[in-house]
Amino acid sequence: MTRFFKVLTAIVCFALPQIAEAARDRIALVIGMADYQYLPPLENTHNDANGMAQSLENIGFDVTLALDATAQQMVGLLDDFAFRSEVADLALVYFAGHGIEVQGENFLIPIDANVTSNRDVQRQSASLKQLLAAVDRARKMRIVILDSCRDNPLGDSIALDQSNASGTASEETRGGGGGMAAVDPDRGTLVAFAARDGQVALDGTGNNSPYAQALMQKMAQPGLEISLMFRQVRDLVLEKTGNLQEPHTYGSLTGVPFYLAAATQDGAEAVPAGTSEAWSAIKPDQEEQLLALAEQGDTRSMLGLAYMRLNPNAGRFDPVAAVDFLQRAADAGAPEAQFELAKLYERGTGVPANPQKALELYQAAAAQNFADAINDLGFLHHQGGLGLQANPQKAYGFFQRAAELRHPQAQFNFAALIDDGLVPGKGPTEAAHFLYAALRSGSADVLDLLSKRPNMFTLNTRRALQDKLKENKFYQGSIDGDFGPGTQRGIRRAYGLDG
Known part of the structure; x- marks a missing residue:
């Protein structure tokens, strides 16, 4: 349940289906580079970008398409997309063009880059870190797709140039002939490469690269859960290229199932709200794939299978089996599994109640910066529980930590503590x-509280929030602490709704 300070019951859950529906935005930035001014041109990247943009639009994305963008244009595109992604459920960036690794960092080369050395690449190109920053604030899922390992456009010049931005010796491009470096993105972020690190992706002999063609085919398939979709893309590319090219994904998704196309074959968009209900709706053939992946050690598949067995309204309900899947994933270090298993030990569901074990699992998940666990530990320390004595001062530290990890309820709670x-x-x-951050994070509960009960906060905090709204061009009125129609419109716009 969602808990908030400054309310009498301390536990409040609001159901705002119309708000949740309106906030389900999915946005994409599609970039295709072909006619390079100083580097070899690429044959299919415009086709790939145009095809990806159309495919994404067909499945409900709001797409920005950019062909042959300059370095300056890339900066503007990424800055604008980063701001828009704050109120999107899913933000996706697709890049087709020259890409290269320099000293362990990946760079995407704009159309006007004149690069002959490491230093040039670092100064004139967009880094993968910049692309990740552009999607970082999306509320539920962040995806960066790089169809950019086609070759090393600089040939041997990188290896010959011994200078770089830091003045130390440079490293050769991995694999000797191109490729991109492995990455380790934050949880809830997926980075998909057209080829494994060190491999060179193929431009293809048809109108599209093998990777783009496989992506467009699979992303349009209704009811295909996203982790399984990327695995099927990999298998298709391996087949099309005679095992010469193997796409690879990096990152760890949350335990919530997600679909790029509609969740069902009949085109229905609705997905059950609860995580257990959503996994229970998955098709039988995909459950078989999850079981096979779980046997191979895939912890997200274990999570999905556990969630299916925690839904009392479905035929798979089996809490004991759910505990087994969660225990395996928790033992492998998956923080979400540790958190969910902690709740079962706390309640005595599927296992005998064990407060000490529950606390240890909450702490293990929190040690990996799992924000839900950190927020719950804040409440346990604030109120006392699972053998902990009430310690409000220690609780505040947990709330601050969870708030800084962008946990919306923790952001609201920490704001309330500051206000008090x-x-x-x-x-x-x-x-x-923190109130503004909670709004931008998409908490319908926070939107409802600020809309209906703004006076729970002091006048000075209300004024400061108006100032924050004005700073970000959501509000143009007086800074007087009065949350009238103008401020309410600003709050709704900051949340991501039309005023």
Whole structure:
């Protein structure tokens, strides 16, 4: 359940289906580079970008398409997309063009880059870190797809140039002939490469690269869960290229099932709201794939199978089996599995209740920066529970940590604590910062509270929030702490709704 301070019951859950529906935005930035000014041109990248843009639009994405963007245009595109992604459920960037690894970092080369050395690449190109930053604030899922390992456009010049931005010796491009470096993105972010690190992707002999062709085919398939979709893309590319090219994905998705196309074959968009219900709706053939992947050690598949067996309204309901899947994933270090298993030990579901074991699992998940576990530990320390004595001061540290990890309820709670004067060294400006962040994170509960009960916050905090809304061009009125129609429109716009 969702808990908030500054409310009498301390536990509040609001159901706002119309708000949740309106906030389900999916946006994509598709970039295709072909006619390079100083580097070899690429044959199919425009076709790939146009095809991807159309495919994404067909399945409901709001797409921005950019062909042959300059370095300056890339900066503007990524900055604009980063701001828009804050109120999107899913943000996706697709890049087709020259890409290269320099000293362990991946760079995507714009159309006007004149690069002959490491230093040139680092100064004139967009880094993968910049693309990840552009999707980082999306509320539910973040995807970066790089069809950019086609060759090393600089030939041997990188190896010959011994200078770089830091003045130390440079490294050769991995694999000797191109390829991109492996990455380790944050949880909830997926980075998909057209080829494994060190491999060179193929441009293809048809109108599209093998990778783009496989992506367009599979992403349009209704009811195909996203992790299984990328695995099927990999298998298709291996088949088309005679095992010469193997796509690879990096990152760990959340335990919530996600679909790029509609969740069902009949085109219905709705997915059951609860995680267990959503996994229970998955098709039988995909459950078989999950079982096979779980046997291979895939912890997200174990999570999905556990969630299926925790739904009492479905035929698979089996809490004991769910505990087994969660235990295997928890033992492998999956923080979400540790968190879910902790809840079962706390409640005595599928296992005998064991408060000490539950606390240890919450702490293990929190040690991996799993925000839900950190937020719950805040409440356990604040109220006392699972053998812990009430310690509000220690609880505040957990709430702050979870808030800084962008947990919406923790952001609201920490703002409330600041507003009450309970956090030394922080005042209305910091309280407004976390309230604004909670709005942008997509918490319908926070939107409802600020819309209906703004006076739960002090006048100075309300003024600071108005100032924050004005700073981000969501509000143009007076900074007076009065949450009238103008401020309410600003709050809704900051959340991602039309005023």
